[in-house]
């Protein structure tokens with residue numbers, strides 16, 4: 001249970017000043033729903049109101065705080081004309097200008113004959129100093145309050161900076177002094193403030209430097225967050241590893257049979273990865289290994305051979321894919337390979353209902369099905385295994401840490417192999433997986449030719465549409481990817497439908513369409529038709545992004561390529577260049593491309609190495625956006641900024657190692673403080689993995 005001292009921080013934001021039910025709904029969207037979330041919402045810039053010149057000295061286009069006497073009000077003559085108030089000080093006159101103003105309100109705020117403090121941006125208009133809509137107006141005694149530095153926050157429609165600032169100030173009143181969780185020597189060496197002070201300082205930037213990622217306050221807070229992240233991952237990992245495993249070794253016969261049936265030799269990386277996996281499984285500990293392989297590097301075969309190790313040892317194995325299409329594709333690849341062996345695989349997805357589902361569940365529960373392939377339907381409570389030994393989880397980044405544990409919990413001693421095609425930069429890898437054992441497929445199968453990637457304006461679309469005719473008549477198979485429309489699935493699908501109809505008018509029945517809102521069976525039928533060559537042109541939304549394998553496809557056209565993330569483009573392009581034939585990818589961009597957009601498409605043209613692309617993506621966009629963090633299941637940080645805080649991440653990882661070596665159950669005073677830290681960053685579940693948690 002969360003320590004009492006943190007209760008105030010986890011109250012809903014409606015407890016804050018100025019945050020009613022309406023504002024809280026709006027604010028929640030960017031901050032989160034708890035007071036602590038609002039505290040994490042750090043300013044992005046500030047307005048310095050400390051400069052207080054005379055009217056004559058005030059420079060154009062600057063923010064100033066002035067002491068003025070109000071001379072006379074000139075109400076607007078019509079709705080479009082402004083309301084003006086003439087003012088002065090001992091150095092000269094100035095005008096205050098208001099549009100759509102309420103005269104009675106202004107008369108109260110700025111009564112004629114009185115002295116007032118105003119703050120805002122000034123400019124000269126026909127020689128007269130002028131301030132349009134002062135940001136602040138107050139009495140002389142309020143000068144100190146006005147003449148300060150205002151933090152500026154990221155906002156959302158309906159929430160002003162003033163409201164946000166007030167809510168945050170009120171949130172900061174809820175902070176308590178918490179027992180320090182940082183190592184005192186480390187903290188001293190870094191010259192970092194206490195937690196509470198760091199928060200206060202971070203919200204009161206006075207100079208440009210205070211906003212930098214390397215300011216002491218921001219570094220400290222980022223480190224806290226990264227430390228919580230690394231500690232939580234280490235606890236998850238330890239829990240999984242600790243659960244007694246079983247040594248799993250097979251006689252290798254089935255594996256040999258399948259290898260003989262394969263039309264190719266394994267690459268060295270595939271061989272090495274299998275050796276590493278075999279060694280892990282043979283140990284009495286549980287395996288928790290990540291198999292990382294770039295697009296098209298041949299992970300599926302490794303998954304199958306890994307499953308066979310468990311099956312040879314008389315156990316069951318599951319291979320879990322993130323989508324229905326991929327689960328079916330795995331089944332279609334694997335089933336024919338198993339013909340002639342005693343293994344009967346079953347497939348279980350969300351589509352199996354009623355009697356059919358019951359039948360499949362029975363076969364899994366009895367152990368008759370040695371291999372189950374499926375989607376997260378395999379997670380469900382009523383799925384019971386006779387003797388599950390291994391779970392291979394494909395495209396893991398779509399599942400969260402906790403889901404991963406749920407599957408591992410299906411069998412007491414299940415070994416877990418996680419497969420990811422997303423070349424996650426090392427930095428992000430650490431935040432998502434911590435120190436997980438990793439095998440890498442570093443090479444592509446022999447004989448693959450590089451994809452010829454070209455960048456072209458969307459204005460050439462019609463020529464492209466006509467041009468593919470020649471390719472189609474030569475038997476090429478083509479993916480046509482329609483633009484990503486973030487705001488609306490509907491528009492996205494409508495665009496795909498339109499493109500489909502257009503291409504169909506050119507090439508008739510050889511064109512197919514697949515999108516996310518289609519029924520599963522319809523999707524399968526279209527994919528199967530494309531795989532078999534019944535159709536040659538497949539118009540698609542990004543549903544084909546991950547994992548789809550049609551080695552005969554050699555051409556890909558991507559509309560509005562600039563709207564996609566680099567990692568996503570890489571995934572998409574990875575659908576071609578999977579066989580021996582040469583492939584071409586056309587990236588069509590909508591004009592005009594920003595500088596950043598140009599740089600990104602250039603990278604796509606220059607390299608096919610997913611790791612380089614991912615690193616560049618991280619550099620150009622920042623961690624939050626790489627892979628579209630939200631859907632990817634990678635952690636989203638509120639305070640830490642990657643790659644700026646990369647070194648802190650490494651330090652946090654090392655720190656966690658030392659901490660858990662010395663105090664594995666977090667019992668010492670520092671250990672107790674670290675538990676608080678875990679709660680603070682809502683890693684409540686992982687505290688449960690501690691003895692007396």
Ligand SMILES: Nc1ncnc2c1ncn2[C@@H]1O[C@H](COP(=O)(O)OP(=O)(O)OP(=O)(O)O)[C@@H](O)[C@H]1O
Pocket residue numbers: 264265266267270293294295296297298299300301421445446546547548549551574575578
């Ligand atoms: N050693 C190999 N030699 C030749 N071809 C191979 C080899 N290993 C796998 N392949 C073939 O390469 C293609 C891609 O393999 P697979 O579908 O497993 O890729 P993947 O790693 O899952 O990639 P992605 O993440 O892009 O889906 C398949 O057609 C597969 O049969």
